[in-house]
Amino acid sequence: MSEQVLELVEVDRIHGAGNTAVHALRGLTIRVAAGELVAVMGPSGSGKSTLLNLAGGLDRATAGQVRVAGVELGELAPRDLARLRRRRVGYVFQDFNLIPSLTAAENVALPLELDGVRPRAAREHAVTALSEVGVGELADRLPQDMSGGQQQRVAIARAVVGERSLILADEPTGALDSETGEQVLRLLRERCARGVAALLVTHDAGHAAWADRVVFLRDGAVVDDTGAQAEPESLLGAGA
Numbered sequence: 001m002s003e004q005v006l007e008l009v010e011v012d013r014i015h016g017a018g019n020t021a022v023h024a025l026r027g028l029t030i031r032v033a034a035g036e037l038v039a040v041m042g043p044s045g046s047g048k049s050t051l052l053n054l055a056g057g058l059d060r061a062t063a064g065q066v067r068v069a070g071v072e073l074g075e076l077a078p079r080d081l082a083r084l085r086r087r088r089v090g091y092v093f094q095d096f097n098l099i100p101s102l103t104a105a106e107n108v109a110l111p112l113e114l115d116g117v118r119p120r121a122a123r124e125h126a127v128t129a130l131s132e133v134g135v136g137e138l139a140d141r142l143p144q145d146m147s148g149g150q151q152q153r154v155a156i157a158r159a160v161v162g163e164r165s166l167i168l169a170d171e172p173t174g175a176l177d178s179e180t181g182e183q184v185l186r187l188l189r190e191r192c193a194r195g196v197a198a199l200l201v202t203h204d205a206g207h208a209a210w211a212d213r214v215v216f217l218r219d220g221a222v223v224d225d226t227g228a229q230a231e232p233e234s235l236l237g238a239g240a
């Protein structure tokens, strides 16, 4: 069996207390193995963002366990949690979240430099990561001089650079036209083929079809956990 990169076991997250308490997640169990792309779908308010925040260590569970690469996040001191987040977890958001005043290579190198990697080595890793997602030639360009699809590729390079083993993607194709959106999904699949685990929140069933499994949430609980309709390999082959 493959290595589990992300495990949430019987997780509850209650926001607030008393009469105003909101049970955002209840008894939620999800596992994502190395190499797996898992899509999360569900209506607004079903707990998708709460799930991503817990998986990325940005929020803490009220009950249950959250493990990344075998490490129980609830047991880490804030400083160790911050380090694990920086080293192991990459985020991709709908609005790219690149720093406007930094070039593509500087954006991708930043998490490495924050982690103590020397600037020259960080830049080399960044340029390699950019090349792997097909935008190596844009290394010295600012975000404002790139298309949305190019910016999202840079964001993916930033999410996977270094030793990151988990990508958390929140509607990463939302701001892109459908063709560019599919390229981004193909890229995520390619990263998974290299052993990264990815959790993809999407409202689009066509995009969820790129995943190995689709998890449906309702009222903070998993109501269905199923294989996607299409074979990812056949999608990869189409137009790749």
Ligand SMILES: Nc1ncnc2c1ncn2[C@@H]1O[C@H](COP(=O)(O)OP(=O)(O)OP(=O)(O)O)[C@@H](O)[C@H]1O
Binding pocket: 015, 016, 022, 023, 024, 042, 043, 044, 045, 046, 047, 048, 049, 050, 051
């Ligand atoms: N900080 C908070 N304080 C109080 N309630 C919260 C907080 N964050 C989320 N909630 C509530 O928890 C529930 C789950 O919210 P969450 O944002 O995780 O859902 P979602 O599925 O991501 O929704 P959407 O698709 O609209 O982004 C909702 O009822 C929401 O109002």
